[in-house]
Amino acid sequence: MSGAGAHGGSPASPAGPENGLGLSRRVPDLGALQLLLAVARLGSLGRAARECGVSQPAASSRVRAMERQLGIALLERSPRGSRLTGAGALVTDWARRIVESAEVFDAGVQALRGRRDSRLRVAASMTIGEYLLPGWLIALRARHPDTVVSLAAGNSAFVAERLRSGEADLGFVEGLTVPQGLDGAVIGHDRLLVVVPPAHPWARRRRPPDARELAATPLILREEGSGTREVLAGALGELAVPLHEFPSTTAVKAAVIGGAGPAVLSELAVGEELAARRLVAVPVEGVALRRALRAVWPKGQRPPAGPVRDLLGLSRLRR
Amino acid sequence: MSGAGAHGGSPASPAGPENGLGLSRRVPDLGALQLLLAVARLGSLGRAARECGVSQPAASSRVRAMERQLGIALLERSPRGSRLTGAGALVTDWARRIVESAEVFDAGVQALRGRRDSRLRVAASMTIGEYLLPGWLIALRARHPDTVVSLAAGNSAFVAERLRSGEADLGFVEGLTVPQGLDGAVIGHDRLLVVVPPAHPWARRRRPPDARELAATPLILREEGSGTREVLAGALGELAVPLHEFPSTTAVKAAVIGGAGPAVLSELAVGEELAARRLVAVPVEGVALRRALRAVWPKGQRPPAGPVRDLLGLSRLRR
DNA sequence: CACCGCTCATAACCCCAGCTTATGCCCTGA
DNA sequence: TCAGGGCATAAGCTGGGGTTATGAGCGGTG
Numbered sequence: 001m002s003g004a005g006a007h008g009g010s011p012a013s014p015a016g017p018e019n020g021l022g023l024s025r026r027v028p029d030l031g032a033l034q035l036l037l038a039v040a041r042l043g044s045l046g047r048a049a050r051e052c053g054v055s056q057p058a059a060s061s062r063v064r065a066m067e068r069q070l071g072i073a074l075l076e077r078s079p080r081g082s083r084l085t086g087a088g089a090l091v092t093d094w095a096r097r098i099v100e101s102a103e104v105f106d107a108g109v110q111a112l113r114g115r116r117d118s119r120l121r122v123a124a125s126m127t128i129g130e131y132l133l134p135g136w137l138i139a140l141r142a143r144h145p146d147t148v149v150s151l152a153a154g155n156s157a158f159v160a161e162r163l164r165s166g167e168a169d170l171g172f173v174e175g176l177t178v179p180q181g182l183d184g185a186v187i188g189h190d191r192l193l194v195v196v197p198p199a200h201p202w203a204r205r206r207r208p209p210d211a212r213e214l215a216a217t218p219l220i221l222r223e224e225g226s227g228t229r230e231v232l233a234g235a236l237g238e239l240a241v242p243l244h245e246f247p248s249t250t251a252v253k254a255a256v257i258g259g260a261g262p263a264v265l266s267e268l269a270v271g272e273e274l275a276a277r278r279l280v281a282v283p284v285e286g287v288a289l290r291r292a293l294r295a296v297w298p299k300g301q302r303p304p305a306g307p308v309r310d311l312l313g314l315s316r317l318r319r
Numbered sequence: 320m321s322g323a324g325a326h327g328g329s330p331a332s333p334a335g336p337e338n339g340l341g342l343s344r345r346v347p348d349l350g351a352l353q354l355l356l357a358v359a360r361l362g363s364l365g366r367a368a369r370e371c372g373v374s375q376p377a378a379s380s381r382v383r384a385m386e387r388q389l390g391i392a393l394l395e396r397s398p399r400g401s402r403l404t405g406a407g408a409l410v411t412d413w414a415r416r417i418v419e420s421a422e423v424f425d426a427g428v429q430a431l432r433g434r435r436d437s438r439l440r441v442a443a444s445m446t447i448g449e450y451l452l453p454g455w456l457i458a459l460r461a462r463h464p465d466t467v468v469s470l471a472a473g474n475s476a477f478v479a480e481r482l483r484s485g486e487a488d489l490g491f492v493e494g495l496t497v498p499q500g501l502d503g504a505v506i507g508h509d510r511l512l513v514v515v516p517p518a519h520p521w522a523r524r525r526r527p528p529d530a531r532e533l534a535a536t537p538l539i540l541r542e543e544g545s546g547t548r549e550v551l552a553g554a555l556g557e558l559a560v561p562l563h564e565f566p567s568t569t570a571v572k573a574a575v576i577g578g579a580g581p582a583v584l585s586e587l588a589v590g591e592e593l594a595a596r597r598l599v600a601v602p603v604e605g606v607a608l609r610r611a612l613r614a615v616w617p618k619g620q621r622p623p624a625g626p627v628r629d630l631l632g633l634s635r636l637r638r
Numbered sequence: 639c640a641c642c643g644c645t646c647a648t649a650a651c652c653c654c655a656g657c658t659t660a661t662g663c664c665c666t667g668a
Numbered sequence: 669t670c671a672g673g674g675c676a677t678a679a680g681c682t683g684g685g686g687t688t689a690t691g692a693g694c695g696g697t698g
Contacts (some may be wrong), residue, residue: 029343070428072432093449094423101413101419274592375674398674544644
C-alpha cells in the first residue's frame with residue numbers, strides 16, 4: 001500500500017512511451033530475484049542462502065525487503081520451510097525471465113571481452129551473435145566449464161576475414177552463400193518476417209500485401225544489414241526504400257512497436273514479441289525470405305576438433 | 320569493429336560451478352542498464368542523466384563502473400557526446416532484453432498487488448496472466464496512465480467464480496468452452512506444443528511420434544493444468560501419464576531443458592526458447608492442440624464500458 | 639518428557655556502492 | 669575570443685546489504 005508515489009512525471013519522450021528509471025525502484029535487483037528462485041526451488045530460506053553463498057539472516061532479510069518493496073506476500077513461512085504463495089509463483093516466473101535475460105547478457109559479455117588466452121575464438125554475424133550464440137555458450141559452459149570463448153560480431157565479410165586471417169577459429173553467418181575460401185555446414189534456417197504493430201493496417205487486412213506492395217513501402221532496417229538486406233533484395237528484385245535505419249535490431253523493434261512503420265527482421269529477433277502480440281508477422285505472397293544459418297571455417301581444415309567441435313555440435317540443432 | 324578492449328584483468332574465479340549469485344556480480348543492476356539505454360538513445364551522458372533524474376557525474380561514474388565491471392569499452396566519449404562502441408551496441412541489445420523483462424515483471428506486480436481502489440479488476444488464467452497480460456498492461460498504461468489494474472490468476476473455474484461474484488470486471492481464459500453464466504469473445508488462439516530439448520530422440524527422428532506414442536509417454540506437466548490438461552485429454556482420449564508435476568510453467572521448461580522429458584506447453588510460454596533453440600517443438604500427427612483464448616464477462620452485461628473496453632481492445636489482436 | 643535438529647526472525651555492527659555538489663578541462667560554434 | 673555543452677575528478681554523506689550472535693516455534697526420537 002502507500003503506493004509509492006513514483007512522481008508521475010511522464011515527459012513524453014520522443015522515441016519511447018516508457019520513461020525514467022523508476023523501474024529500478026520497483027523491481028528488485030538480480031541478487032534478490034535469484035534468491036527468490038532458489039527459495040522456490042529448494043523450499044527453504046536457509047538452503048537457498050547456503051546455495052547462494054550468503055548467511056541465512058541475509059536471505060531472510062532480503063526476501064522480506066523484497067516483499068515490502070513489491071507489496072506482495074511471496075512466501076508462506078512455516079517452521080518446516082517456505083512455500084511460494086499463489087502470487088509468489090507468478091512473480092517468480094516473471095523473475096525467472098529477468099534472470100534468464102541476465103544469463104544471456106552475461107554469456108555474451110564473457111565472450112565479448114575477448115581474452116587473449118581464449119581457447120575458442122568465434123566470429124559471428126550480428127543476428128546469430130546476438131540471439132543464438134549466448135544460448136549456445138550457456139550450454140557450452142554447462143558441459144565444458146573450462147572453455148573460454150571470445151566473440152567478435154560483424155557482417156559476413158567481417159566473419160570471413162577473421163577466419164582467413166586466423167583471428168577466429170569458427171564463424172557463423174546467415175545468408176545465401178558460403179563466403180569464398182571457407183568451408184561451411186548448414187546448422188539451421190530462419191525466416192525473415194515482415195512485422196508490424198497489431199494496430200497497423202496490414203495486420204487487419206484480409207488480403208496480405210504482395211511483393212510489389214512490400215517493395216513500394218518504406219521499411220525500417222538495421223543499418224548495413226548484410227544478410228538481411230541481401231536476402232531481401234534478392235526476393236524483391238530491387239531493394240525496398242528504407243524509411244529509417246537504426247543501429248541495432250532492438251532499436252528497430254522499438255521503432256516498429258512505436259508505429260514508425262513495417263520492418264523486416266529475423267524470426268530469431270522477434271520470437272518473444274510475436275508471442276506477446278506486441279508485433280504481428282504479415283505473410284507476403286510470393287516472397288520466400290528463408291535463409292540458411294551456417295557454421296563456417298577455413299577451407300581444408302578437415303575435422304573441427306576440440307572446443308570448435310563442441311560448440312559446433314551445440315549449434316547443430318534440428319530445423 | 321566490436322573488437323573490445325583486451326584488458327587482461329581476470330580475477331581468478333574461485334573455480335566454482337557458478338551456481339550461486341555470481342551473476343549479480345557480473346551483470347550491472349537495472350539502473351545502470353537503463354542508463355546505458357538512455358545514453359544509446361540520446362547520444363550523451365548528460366542528457367541521459369537528466370532523463371533518468373540523476374546528476375551528470377553520477378551517470379558518468381556509473382557507466383564507467385559498468386565498463387570496468389564488464390571489461391568492455393561501451394562508449395566512445397567525445398567532447399560532442401558519446402556514441403556506442405561496436406561491442407557496446409551488442410551489450411546494449413542484451414541489456415534491453417533485461418530491461419524489457421523487468422518491465423513485464425513490474426507491470427505484473429503492479430497489477431498483482433490488487434489495490435482496493437482498482438478501476439479494473441481482472442481475473443485471468445495462469446498462462447494468459449503470465450505471458451500476455453503484462454504486455455497488455457504496459458500498452459494500457461501508455462494509453463491510459465491513470466487506470467489502476469488488479470490481477471488475480473487461477474484456473475477457469477476460479478476466473479468464472481470471480482466474475483460471477485462481482486470480484487472481477489473482466490476475465491481471460493483459455494480452453495474449449497465458455498464457462499457457464501458468462502459471455503465471451505474469442506480474442507486469439509494458441510497451440511499446445513510438445514517440446515523436448517534439442518538432444519532428445521524425438522527432435523532427431525524423421526518420423527515424429529503419433530498420438531498413441533505421445534499418450535504412452537510420461538510427460539512433464541504443470542500441476543492442476545486446467546486448460547492445458549483439458550485440451551490434452553480431449554485430444555489424446557485419455558490423459559498421458561504424468562512424469563512429474565511442477566508448480567510453475569517456467570519450472571516445467573527448466574526441467575525439460577534439463578532433460579527430464581517431454582512436456583506439453585502453450586506456444587506462448589516457449590516462444591523464446593524455440594527461437595533460441597533451447598527447446599524444439601515436435602509435431603505430433605493427428606493431434607490438434609489448438610485452443611481459443613477468450614475474454615469473458617458476466618452474462619447480460621451488454622457493452623463492456625470504460626477501462627474494461629480499453630483493455631479488451633488491446634487484447635483483441637490479429638490471429 | 640526432554641532433547642536435538644530444523645526452520646525462521648531479531649539485534650547490533652560494518653562496509654562499500656552510489657549519490658550529491660563543486661570544480662576543471664576540452665572542444666566547437668558564433 | 670568567449671560562451672556553452674560535454675565529460676572527468678574530488679570531496680563528503682547516506683543507506684542497503686552483509687556479517688555474527690542469539691532467540692523462538694515445531695517435529696521427530698531416545
